[in-house]
Amino acid sequence: MADEQLILIDFWASMFCMRPKIALAEKNITDYDCRVEDLMSDKKSSLLLDMNPVHKLIPVLIHHGKPICESLIIVEYIDEVWKGEIPFLPSDPYQKSQSKFWADYIDKKFYPASKTLWKTKESTERETAKSEFIENLKLLEEELGDKCYFGGDHFGFVDIALIPFYSWFHTYESCGNFSIEAECPKIIAWAKRCEQREAVKNSLPEMHKISELILGVRKQHLGIE
């Protein structure tokens, strides 16, 4: 039955699409249909336009024919529908509010700086974005502290929100000419720990594939050598 299907409207390089993929894999849900959106063509599929008419953005998870949009909302949905032994979000309301705060911080602060870092043509603006990016990541590193994961001993909501950016780290480093490991060694150690999880390893694309794509986009569309 079509309405029983689980479909993810996806694009391989999107960190926002990696989140539901990791979340589904962590819940051992592998039997779903990935509909890859061709973001390079400027043409959005009718499925995407039908399922996310408001934002027209990926990812969209379609479950029983009904769409769930916005990556963090999708991850929370997955956590509630496929309850596992250890949920992504803590049950304690205060701890939960803190996880949501940091995931929201990643979207509101960390992501915009990361985007400017690779998108801007202007070197002063790029340097500002680089400083912001590092500052934001250091704040996340501080929040991580000496914990194994942001979720403490358990891989959780904030880990799922942040780890997809790791596959973009090589791109940021190439565009900003800096070493993330030199700035935030604990974040790199955390990312390598996360990467040992099957669910993460199988959901993150190879770093060099992303930098190849993005350096190409910069050259072709933005005129940055």
Added chain:
Amino acid sequence: MADEQLILIDFWASMFCMRPKIALAEKNITDYDCRVEDLMSDKKSSLLLDMNPVHKLIPVLIHHGKPICESLIIVEYIDEVWKGEIPFLPSDPYQKSQSKFWADYIDKKFYPASKTLWKTKESTERETAKSEFIENLKLLEEELGDKCYFGGDHFGFVDIALIPFYSWFHTYESCGNFSIEAECPKIIAWAKRCEQREAVKNSLPEMHKISELILGVRKQHLGIE
């Protein structure tokens, strides 16, 4: 005991501060301390800086000495800590995801257009913001449909997210020279229904007080007559 106190770092005209106030009132929590931030002075209190060092923004709810930031996260926290007969968020994961989607839409799309509408000096930009504002509100009206509240028969999460903007409607109308009721009659009918609730009525400031404040700010700080 200080750490038993419930404190809200507040500013009376902020729609984001009205959200937790409504949420607390709906849960019959009236015994808390409102610490009013003087946003007009450009000086932030040490309490705010200590409690929200990341964003340095109001509102902050401090419960047992621990801060919860970001208004929608606070409303969800209130819903979980003070469970009432009817929670703000539906328990069904899909319905919950839809409530979160629309609340997020209000922050991501509706709020920015509303802000540009009153802040911009430039008339073309103001007209664009006005069109966006109306378009966004019409989409919310469509989502409301013939339901009593966004939460269906119950006043819920999306209602709490949107109703504070109603106290700004007179300001938007004055700045944009239009009638919201003519554009979105069902939204006005919904707002009037919400306003009949004690929790809402007691938490929303008088419309003309807000327009007086904002028209003053426009004149004094932005040079708009």
